[in-house]
Amino acid sequence: MAAAVSRRSGAFLLFLGSVLGLSDALFGGGAPYRRQLSVVLNPNAPLPPPGGDLLHVRAVGDNDTIHFLFCSLGAPTLLLVHTNTSSSTVRVDWKKFEERNISGSLRVEPESSVLDSTAIIFSRLWEYNDVNDTGHVTSDPFPPYELKDFLWSGLNLSGASARLCGVAATFANGSLCVQLSVFESEGRGLSWPRLLHSANSSQMGVWLDGVLPRAARSRFMLELRAVGGAYPVSRVEAHRSIDDEYTPSIFKVSRWQSAVNGSSDVLGFVQWKPVAYRRLNPALEDATPCHHSEPQRLSAEETASLSALVKGFYEEPLTYGLNISFGIAGEPFYNSTRFLSWTALVGVGAPPVDSFSVLVVSMMVFGLGTPLILLLLGGVCVCVRKRTTAPPALAYEPIN
Numbered sequence: 001m002a003a004a005v006s007r008r009s010g011a012f013l014l015f016l017g018s019v020l021g022l023s024d025a026l027f028g029g030g031a032p033y034r035r036q037l038s039v040v041l042n043p044n045a046p047l048p049p050p051g052g053d054l055l056h057v058r059a060v061g062d063n064d065t066i067h068f069l070f071c072s073l074g075a076p077t078l079l080l081v082h083t084n085t086s087s088s089t090v091r092v093d094w095k096k097f098e099e100r101n102i103s104g105s106l107r108v109e110p111e112s113s114v115l116d117s118t119a120i121i122f123s124r125l126w127e128y129n130d131v132n133d134t135g136h137v138t139s140d141p142f143p144p145y146e147l148k149d150f151l152w153s154g155l156n157l158s159g160a161s162a163r164l165c166g167v168a169a170t171f172a173n174g175s176l177c178v179q180l181s182v183f184e185s186e187g188r189g190l191s192w193p194r195l196l197h198s199a200n201s202s203q204m205g206v207w208l209d210g211v212l213p214r215a216a217r218s219r220f221m222l223e224l225r226a227v228g229g230a231y232p233v234s235r236v237e238a239h240r241s242i243d244d245e246y247t248p249s250i251f252k253v254s255r256w257q258s259a260v261n262g263s264s265d266v267l268g269f270v271q272w273k274p275v276a277y278r279r280l281n282p283a284l285e286d287a288t289p290c291h292h293s294e295p296q297r298l299s300a301e302e303t304a305s306l307s308a309l310v311k312g313f314y315e316e317p318l319t320y321g322l323n324i325s326f327g328i329a330g331e332p333f334y335n336s337t338r339f340l341s342w343t344a345l346v347g348v349g350a351p352p353v354d355s356f357s358v359l360v361v362s363m364m365v366f367g368l369g370t371p372l373i374l375l376l377l378g379g380v381c382v383c384v385r386k387r388t389t390a391p392p393a394l395a396y397e398p399i400n
Contacts, residue, residue, distance in 0.1 A: 201347025
């Protein structure tokens with residue numbers, strides 16, 4: 001019996017040690033990877049360019065650099081260029097760049113140091129009348145809002161973040177805003193959906209505020225285009241989790257990513273939780289699901305005409321596009337609050353992955369550890385009782 005108790009004790013201690021080891025691995029205080037950030041608006045421009053701005057955030061690592069370029073000359077575009085040196089630089093021929101019809105007007109030097117590049121274009125905003133409340137386009141949508149034709153404000157800078165707001169002649173009122181945030185180390189967004197970011201990623205937030213809808217049951221879709229070289233972001237994968245602590249009621253993340261053919265290594269990605277919010281400071285009841293279409297190959301020539309940044313950097317880009325639809329059947333329509341916000345990460349390499357939170361690990365410890373403790377204590381009690389209780393005396397009748 002003592003040997004059995006010893007085995008149970010050993011099993012429990014082994015389980016406890018494994019849990020503590022897991023917790024230390026997940027939440028240990030190892031130094032996070034950091035990058036040195038520098039922010040320049042319209043680098044080396046002789047005069048502020050008419051019609052838009054170009055923001056350059058240079059994120060320098062130990063032996064590489066990521067160049068984040070955010071441009072409002074045309075449709076809002078984010079370009080990420082990853083190089084294998086900490087001394088790479090960006091060169092802009094502003095005269096050619098502003099003409100928007102010459103490839104090579106923006107370069108990253110030395111060109112041989114470029115490992116990969118990806119551009120994300122916010123190209124169109126679609127609106128449709130969901131008469132039957134299906135959450136899908138069942139009839140012809142309204143003419144799209146072409147974001148390349150918007151009147152964009154100057155970039156509003158705050159550290160390594162920049163906000164851009166635009167209006168259209170066809171908007172009755174209201175605006176569409178896009179915000180870029182670049183990070184020097186790992187962390188998490190302060191507002192929902194509280195995406196986990198790394199030093200290799202940036203966060204893009206989009207919100208539609210106060211725009212008068214063209215129908216009583218209007219829903220919106222945002223068109224995104226991904227541009228790349230040999231390996232563009234071309235496929236979407238969905239990953240599930242059992243933890244929704246940071247994004248309540250959402251147990252899935254979608255990843256639009258690129259990879260070398262036949263390889264599992266991810267070169268670049270766009271990652272988001274399939275949720276949008278109907279208020280600026282949302283509560284749980286303000287969350288609305290969103291879904292995406294399958295990526296489709298699009299015309300490179302048409303895509304290049306949307307953005308000065310894409311035209312200036314790429315010669316023959318490969319382009320894929322998809323739509324993010326906001327709202328599903330049974331959800332309130334845009335007119336209920338006249339506000340929508342959606343957030344995504346854009347980065348290089350493998351996307352950051354949420355691990356189990358302290359709350360979930362604690363639940364696992366109590367849920368699995370408590371039965372083992374009760375089993376151990378029960379075994380000890382049985383053993384002690386048997387050792388301390390004397391066996392009953394046997395009574396024999398005397399033999400005559």
